[in-house]
Amino acid sequence: MYSNRVDTVERLIASTRELLWERGYTGTSPRAVQQRSGVGQGSMYHHFAGKRELALAAITRTAEEMRVMAEERLSLPGTAAETVTRYLRREREVLRGCPVGRLTQDPDVMSDPVLRAPVEETFRWLSERLARVLQEGLRRGEFDAALDPRATADALVAVLQGGYVLARAADSTAPFDRALDGVLGLLAARTATAPPAGPAAARTSTA
Amino acid sequence: MYSNRVDTVERLIASTRELLWERGYTGTSPRAVQQRSGVGQGSMYHHFAGKRELALAAITRTAEEMRVMAEERLSLPGTAAETVTRYLRREREVLRGCPVGRLTQDPDVMSDPVLRAPVEETFRWLSERLARVLQEGLRRGEFDAALDPRATADALVAVLQGGYVLARAADSTAPFDRALDGVLGLLAARTATAPPAGPAAARTSTA
DNA sequence: GTCTATAACGGGATAGAC
DNA sequence: GTCTATCCCGTTATAGAC
Numbered sequence: 001m002y003s004n005r006v007d008t009v010e011r012l013i014a015s016t017r018e019l020l021w022e023r024g025y026t027g028t029s030p031r032a033v034q035q036r037s038g039v040g041q042g043s044m045y046h047h048f049a050g051k052r053e054l055a056l057a058a059i060t061r062t063a064e065e066m067r068v069m070a071e072e073r074l075s076l077p078g079t080a081a082e083t084v085t086r087y088l089r090r091e092r093e094v095l096r097g098c099p100v101g102r103l104t105q106d107p108d109v110m111s112d113p114v115l116r117a118p119v120e121e122t123f124r125w126l127s128e129r130l131a132r133v134l135q136e137g138l139r140r141g142e143f144d145a146a147l148d149p150r151a152t153a154d155a156l157v158a159v160l161q162g163g164y165v166l167a168r169a170a171d172s173t174a175p176f177d178r179a180l181d182g183v184l185g186l187l188a189a190r191t192a193t194a195p196p197a198g199p200a201a202a203r204t205s206t207a
Numbered sequence: 208m209y210s211n212r213v214d215t216v217e218r219l220i221a222s223t224r225e226l227l228w229e230r231g232y233t234g235t236s237p238r239a240v241q242q243r244s245g246v247g248q249g250s251m252y253h254h255f256a257g258k259r260e261l262a263l264a265a266i267t268r269t270a271e272e273m274r275v276m277a278e279e280r281l282s283l284p285g286t287a288a289e290t291v292t293r294y295l296r297r298e299r300e301v302l303r304g305c306p307v308g309r310l311t312q313d314p315d316v317m318s319d320p321v322l323r324a325p326v327e328e329t330f331r332w333l334s335e336r337l338a339r340v341l342q343e344g345l346r347r348g349e350f351d352a353a354l355d356p357r358a359t360a361d362a363l364v365a366v367l368q369g370g371y372v373l374a375r376a377a378d379s380t381a382p383f384d385r386a387l388d389g390v391l392g393l394l395a396a397r398t399a400t401a402p403p404a405g406p407a408a409a410r411t412s413t414a
Numbered sequence: 415g416t417c418t419a420t421a422a423c424g425g426g427a428t429a430g431a432c
Numbered sequence: 433g434t435c436t437a438t439c440c441c442g443t444t445a446t447a448g449a450c
Contacts (some may be wrong), residue, residue, distance in 0.1 A: 026234040103277070148392055187393060253434070
């Protein structure tokens with residue numbers, strides 16, 4: 001049956017994605033993929049030329065899913081600050097880290113233009129997408145006009161990726177959550193709707 | 208001679224540190240360490256029980272150095288914003304990533320309490336150290352009183368770690384630099400000495 | 415399509431000679 | 433202290449039978 005073939009291929013891809021996420025490219029062996037998927041050796045090599053092709057399918061799929069999930073949150077109505085907050089605070093398996101960002105640490109992935117491409121594209125897309133959200137907010141007067149949408153977008157993506165690192169180092173989601181609180185707190189101080197009651201504002205009003 | 212023994216051990220540690228940085232724990236073999244260091248097999252196993260002990264020495268050394276380098280920047284005089292900026296913008300080999308943060312992605316390191324400890328401690332120390340710098344700034348009235356030192360400190364560390372990820376994904380230091388510009392821009396808007404000329408301030412002054 | 419056999423090679427170490 | 437030999441196992445396939 002045709003569906004059996006699809007199932008086999010899908011199981012291989014799913015297992016490879018998991019292993020790539022957990023152990024990276026170097027730490028993932030074809031044998032481990034076979035065992036986790038329950039697909040035999042001959043079958044695996046029938047459907048995929050080898051480890052590289054398997055990884056390519058897995059990485060491509062993971063990158064696609066990531067973009068879909070991000071776009072779902074980023075295209076909802078709301079102010080830019082709300083949209084950005086909704087995206088950053090979405091459900092995440094923090095201690096597992098980011099399945100795309102993880103690949104960044106794999107020299108064998110990054111040195112291969114084909115394997116690398118989906119990783120590069122994912123972050124480029126996300127950075128630009130967030131910058132557009134901020135740019136729109138800026139246009140609607142939601143932020144202090146001095147805010148740099150591109151730099152701020154990159155800072156937000158970086159906090160996310162770095163938050164995973166801190167969480168894994170501490171074996172706790174706490175630093176991840178605090179890091180998000182941190183940037184979002186800083187961002188809130190630049191929104192027009194929630195002016196900070198700081199020394200700057202105080203001095204200005206009493207001038 | 209005694210110095211020969213020290214040299215051999217030092218060369219092994221140095222090579223292991225490089226390989227751990229480039230390829231991670233899983234991707235680093237004792238054989239590769241021997242080749243890079245020019246130390247023979249028997250010699251290596253005479254000085255270190257195995258891969259794990261070698262890695263422990265390397266990781267410990269890297270963590271120590273990292274703290275020393277951070278403290279050098281963080282203990283210099285200046286406002287909190289200046290100090291934080293000095294630390295974030297110090298010379299870095301951005302595309303190589305962070306040698307400590309990298310280990311966070313290695314399941315064999317993170318699942319071993321002994322190997323993991325230096326990683327955990329380094330980030331805990333850095334986070335607390337930066338929080339203290341911000342706290343001091345706050346006490347001196349350099350920031351809007353609503354700023355959360357701990358959350359902001361974690362956000363700063365996260366931007367650094369995430370900046371490396373973005374840089375490696377893009378194979379360019381540009382996103383790293385932009386991410387730093389981004390957070391520092393946000394932070395600057397909360398300093399008392401450089402009030403933002405945004406809508407919030409404008410509305411307050413014309414009220 | 416899937417299975418088993420085989421193979422060249424590297425990983426990670428131990429043993430004992432020198 | 434350092435060297436070479438040896439070992440067992442996993443990696444990453446390929447070959448050919450079924």
